[in-house]
Amino acid sequence: MKYVTAFRDPALARTLAAGIALDVRPDRVYRLMEFCGGHTHALARHGVLDLLPDVVRMIHGPGCPVCVLPMGRIAQAIALAKHHDVILATYGDTMRVPTIDGESLLSARAAGADVRMVYSVDDALALARASQNRQVVFLAIGFETTTPPTAVAVKRARDEGLTNFSILCNHVLTPAAMHAILDQPEPVALDGLVGPAHVSTIIGTRPYEVFAERYRLPVVIAGFEPLDLLQAIWMLVRQVNDGRAVVENQFTRAVTADGNPRARAITDEVFERRDSFGWRGLGQIPHSALRLTPAFADFDAERRFSLDDPDVKDHPACRCGPILRGHETPQQCKLFGTACTPDRPLGACMVSTEGACAAAWLHRPRGRGLPVVPGTAA
Numbered sequence: 001m002k003y004v005t006a007f008r009d010p011a012l013a014r015t016l017a018a019g020i021a022l023d024v025r026p027d028r029v030y031r032l033m034e035f036c037g038g039h040t041h042a043l044a045r046h047g048v049l050d051l052l053p054d055v056v057r058m059i060h061g062p063g064c065p066v067c068v069l070p071m072g073r074i075a076q077a078i079a080l081a082k083h084h085d086v087i088l089a090t091y092g093d094t095m096r097v098p099t100i101d102g103e104s105l106l107s108a109r110a111a112g113a114d115v116r117m118v119y120s121v122d123d124a125l126a127l128a129r130a131s132q133n134r135q136v137v138f139l140a141i142g143f144e145t146t147t148p149p150t151a152v153a154v155k156r157a158r159d160e161g162l163t164n165f166s167i168l169c170n171h172v173l174t175p176a177a178m179h180a181i182l183d184q185p186e187p188v189a190l191d192g193l194v195g196p197a198h199v200s201t202i203i204g205t206r207p208y209e210v211f212a213e214r215y216r217l218p219v220v221i222a223g224f225e226p227l228d229l230l231q232a233i234w235m236l237v238r239q240v241n242d243g244r245a246v247v248e249n250q251f252t253r254a255v256t257a258d259g260n261p262r263a264r265a266i267t268d269e270v271f272e273r274r275d276s277f278g279w280r281g282l283g284q285i286p287h288s289a290l291r292l293t294p295a296f297a298d299f300d301a302e303r304r305f306s307l308d309d310p311d312v313k314d315h316p317a318c319r320c321g322p323i324l325r326g327h328e329t330p331q332q333c334k335l336f337g338t339a340c341t342p343d344r345p346l347g348a349c350m351v352s353t354e355g356a357c358a359a360a361w362l363h364r365p366r367g368r369g370l371p372v373v374p375g376t377a378a
Helices: 010-023 037-045 071-083 105-110 121-130 147-160 174-183 197-203 206-214 226-242 261-270 294-299 320-324 356-362
Strands: 030-036 056-063 086-090 114-117 135-142 165-171 192-196 219-222 247-249 271-273 276-279 283-286 290-292
Touching (some): 010 226, 030 037, 030 174, 030 197, 030 226, 037 056, 037 356, 056 174, 056 320, 071 105, 105 114, 121 135, 121 147, 121 165, 165 294, 174 197, 174 206
Parallel strands (some): 030 056, 086 114, 086 135, 192 219, 219 247
Antiparallel strands (some): 276 283
16 A cells, blocks of 8 residues: 555645645746646546645646547447347446447447456456357457456467357557647647646657657656656656656656566557548547457457447537546536536546546535636636
8 A cells, every 4th residue: 555645645745735835936826738638537536636825727638548539339230239139248337438329339239249247458358268058259448558468368268279268359559649639630738748648658758858859848747646747747847947848757666767568568469550440529639549450350340340430419508528628627518517528528637437427527616506617717
């Protein structure tokens, strides 16, 4: 527990917050994007946002794997579960993402489709071993953190001769999404990036150097505890004040410059980059997602079941896209907290445990109504 309790010390948190308050310049605003949805929730859950000076503005990024999955890929999984007599194994959050007509993997299961919640790809592999007369498809999602376990499972399935296991691959790549955020037609004004810690344990810190060099943006890789985030924000404030733009690693207890070479090697063996992939809110991003290499194509559910990749729109009133791009906050969506709550979500950002809307709702000030952000009506 030392890596939990030691990084939640209230006295140290107040000391770090006081340091940030001393170093910020009152005549400027520090616009910092936390890319990872885990950071978004940690900032709200631990009250870090309440400790920051008003001139420090944290902006949500697109680092939630369920949130960035386009509606067409959800519709594809629903169609697979309903019409191909498979066992579709997926995570709980993915089951609850609704399409524009309200259908979801959860409702498909209620209607008779065999959709099962799993906690890992190993659970899906165990299902395939125990159900030799059924095809088992794992709906694989996530950034670089969850890709190596999927690669291991695919290799095990091949080595064991499992012909009833395949994956519907939706693994995506963090640096590509960061480029898309910074290169979007209506760019978000940013002064620094809080880099995702779990992803960085795999890819290391080097892939972020391009953002410091090309975009002149400070980057600090941060852990998920309150002291991690406060220290990382302080490091970014100091870089901004000094006019520096480098990659710094706050999460040294888990992240190195080169990451995890073994994890990257097995990922490169099993997967290759797609030419393009659609992201919710960001559109098509070149070379931003993975698919199985030809050597493992037999385990590709899209190929095995000849699946289409339909273009399906989000709910017209849902503001998940602009929120993921950093243009809006959850509270600026007219559905937030009224028609759309975690109990009855209309958009993916309210479904996922890493979604910005879920964070804003679950950790809102209690007894004082919904939180109000500058520029919105009370």
